[in-house]
Amino acid sequence: MILARLLWIFFQLIVGYNLVLPLVIYLLSLFKSNISPPAEITEGDYGIIVTAYEQVTHIPAVVQSLLNLNYQNYLIYVVADNCEESELSFTDDRVIVLRPETILAGNTRSHFYAIRNFKRKHNRLTIIDSDNLVDAEYLNELNRFFNQGYIAVQGVREAKNLNTIYACLDAARDIYYHFYDGKILFKAGSSATLAGSGMAFTTDLYIDCLGQKDVTGAGFDKVLQAEIVGRNVRIAFAGGAIVYDEKTSQTDQLVNQRSRWINTWFKYFSLGFTLIKKGVTKQSWNQFLFGVVLLRPPLFIFLLMGIICLIINLFVSVTGTVLWIAGFLLFIGGFYLALLKSDTDKRIYRSLINIPRFIFFQVLSLLKARKANQRSVATKHYHNDIADQE
Secondary structure, X not given: OHHHHHHHHHHHHHHHHHHHHHHHHHHHHOOOOOOOOOOOOOOOOEEEEEEEEOOOOOHHHHHHHHHOOOOOOEEEEEEEEOOOHHHOOOOOOOEEEEOOOOOOOXXXXXXXXXXXXXXXXXXXXXXXXXXXXXXXXXXXXXXXXXXXXXXXXXXXXXXXXXXXXXXXXXXXHHHHHHHHHHHHHHHOOOOOOOOOOOEEEEHHHHHHHHOOOOOOOXXXXXXXXXXXXXXXXXXXXXXXXXXXXXXXXXXHHHHHHHHHHHHHHHHHOOXXXXXXXXXXXXXXXXXXXXXXXXXXXXXXXXXHHHHHHHHHHHHHOHHHHHHHHHHHHHHHHHHHHHHHOOXXXXXHHHHHHHHHHHHHHHHHHHHHHHHHHHHOOOOOOOHHHOOOOO
């Protein structure tokens, strides 16, 4: 009986710490400083890699936004994997369309196909999704951190569309993660987590980290960030390097995308243990804290588990009930803090009442997560067909 009670307490601690961890990191960040002496100011030569799989509908708009950058020293490489040739044609010499002879069906495969076909030796590369638009100052903002000596930088992925409730809730989730896993985690002395696009590296670092790996399915960014931090390199967070990202607007789109993401977490979360071990043995705060964050499950999983723990405690422990209520209040406060600190659109605030519906579809995603990568390797977007939400 005592053993069962101890196991129950241990389980609650493992679940419950996720509710307060973001605020703990926030408090830690208040006592840290990331002021770095500027290195020699140089204008990096960027290879901008845009990956497209099957769908090329958004590619012309993506390329045009890149051509509008307030920057000169870059070339754009569009890797059109399993795409129709006739749908892509550009007259600007800065745009190189690459059509692999065989289907690659993988992010890193497309990235390295582009690298092998670079027209010149770019010292930096940045990765953009096929549905992204970029702010005109994107590369200049990245340069601010490269010029401080950082060799890996993550920008911000802001919502391109807020046309449905699900798109707004998806955007709210992104704001939460960018704030705590990006800005605050970096400010606390660790590294910003990678978001899959809107990120940049020295070309040598990217090749060194993934050149000997063939990462299939979703999750190349999880492997990449673990490789970078495993070298005790810090990933900087560039709040001004903005990429506008397509948010999921339909329920089937949401379920398919989230099932891949959940599959990815189960596949790679153990990398957190490796980094924690390295952090302890090498006395690296960067590695230790980053490893702790990697162990955290997706939001809806620990929220549902926490609700279950709260309900059980209603019948078995007054103290446990009070602690769980306090934990949820701290989490809600922390969530709103992220929104308040991020200049959040009012439509996102209005959408929060629909969080239970959003979680329901996340549960459906969990049930489909095991075979997620077998169904699709890319998210389909439909927002142009849907009237904007008022």
